[in-house]
Amino acid sequence: MAIFVVQLRFTDTDTDRRLQVRPAHREYLTALKEAGKLVTAGPFEDQTGALLVYDVADEAELREILAKDPYTPADVYELVTLKEWQPLFPLG
Structure with a gap:
């Protein structure tokens, strides 16, 4: 496993x-947190x-995660x- 920092x-x-998109973005982040993919x-x-x-x-996994984020x-x-x-x- 690898730890990555992302600044947007x-x-x-x-x-x-x-x-308008933020609720879906935050739901997505919550699911990632629950799956152990998002630290904070x-x-x-x-x-x-x-x-x-x-x-x-x-x-590569991180880029897939970012691509699926509703903000993208x-x-x-x-x-x-x-x-x-x-x-x-x-x-x-």
Whole structure:
């Protein structure tokens, strides 16, 4: 398994569109959390983007997960960072 950090920047100038998709996005994240694929996630306080930490087999699996996220077809974010991460302290 590998830990990946993903940083998103919201690109939607009309936040209404993102907010319409957000419930489905959060349901998807909840399912990933329950499946042990998502460690933690959340938006930045200023609502300009979000940070997500995944525990997946490899980058290919993560990219599949991101492709299925309701935010992806809605085109409301851009990927700023997708990096494998080596946490210094144990997660959870």
